[in-house]
Amino acid sequence: GAGVSQSPRYKVAKRGQDVALRCDPISGHVSLFWYQQALGQGPEFLTYFQNEAQLDKSGLPSDRFFAERPEGSVSTLKIQRTQQEDSAVYLCASSGQPLYEQYFGPGTRLTVT
Amino acid sequence: EDQVTQSPEALRLQEGESSSLNCSYTVSGLRGLFWYRQDPGKGPEFLFTLYSAGEEKEKERLKATLTKKESFLHITAPKPEDSATYLCAVQAAGANSKLTFGKGITLSVRP
Numbered sequence: 001g002a003g004v005s006q007s008p009r010y011k012v013a014k015r016g017q018d019v020a021l022r023c024d025p026i027s028g029h030v031s032l033f034w035y036q037q038a039l040g041q042g043p044e045f046l047t048y049f050q051n052e053a054q055l056d057k058s059g060l061p062s063d064r065f066f067a068e069r070p071e072g073s074v075s076t077l078k079i080q081r082t083q084q085e086d087s088a089v090y091l092c093a094s095s096g097q098p099l100y101e102q103y104f105g106p107g108t109r110l111t112v113t
Numbered sequence: 114e115d116q117v118t119q120s121p122e123a124l125r126l127q128e129g130e131s132s133s134l135n136c137s138y139t140v141s142g143l144r145g146l147f148w149y150r151q152d153p154g155k156g157p158e159f160l161f162t163l164y165s166a167g168e169e170k171e172k173e174r175l176k177a178t179l180t181k182k183e184s185f186l187h188i189t190a191p192k193p194e195d196s197a198t199y200l201c202a203v204q205a206a207g208a209n210s211k212l213t214f215g216k217g218i219t220l221s222v223r224p
Contacts, residue, residue: 033210043214056211
């Protein structure tokens with residue numbers, strides 16, 4: 001079956017621009033996670049949804065980062081007024097139940113110039 | 114704070130040369146320990162979940178084991194296609210389901 005998909009795969013933004021990153025989880029998966037992965041590092045947690053409820057946003061680095069999942073399926077991660085330090089790969093993962101294994105998408109590579 | 118340390122950072126093996134990758138962790142109540150494989154330009158691919166000390170799981174040339182302080186990923190007779198970054202992550206007991214990852218181990222297998 002189809003896995004987790006993310007779009008766009010690559011995004012180049014000028015400093016100060018707003019960006020929106022999309023995640024389509026595996027159909028029927030109630031839990032959805034966003035992670036940020038810097039070059040040479042492991043993924044770091046950003047935020048977690050169970051259905052449409054955002055249960056944990058403790059990893060969002062600043063109030064410029066905002067995530068939503070209004071209908072409990074597709075999720076969007078928005079970054080306002082991008083900065084160079086936002087350059088990273090943004091990974092989305094979903095799982096069938098909150099404590100089960102998480103399946104990752106291919107990621108969106110964001111480069112802020 | 115949950116912490117995961119993986120060693121070595123990089124490992125080069127000859128095809129057929131077996132070895133082990135180490136993952137040390139500290140967590141406030143372990144719910145599960147996860148191993149993922151990540152190829153360049155791709156997202157992490159799920160390999161194993163271990164839940165309790167003494168548990169072992171195998172898949173092809175890979176075997177994962179778990180103690181109360183660390184996990185090992187044993188690679189038996191590796192092939193060049195096993196070259197990748199291997200990530201270890203822990204999930205703490207409680208309502209939060211987030212994974213805390215180590216930095217990963219980059220494995221290169223020469224033919």
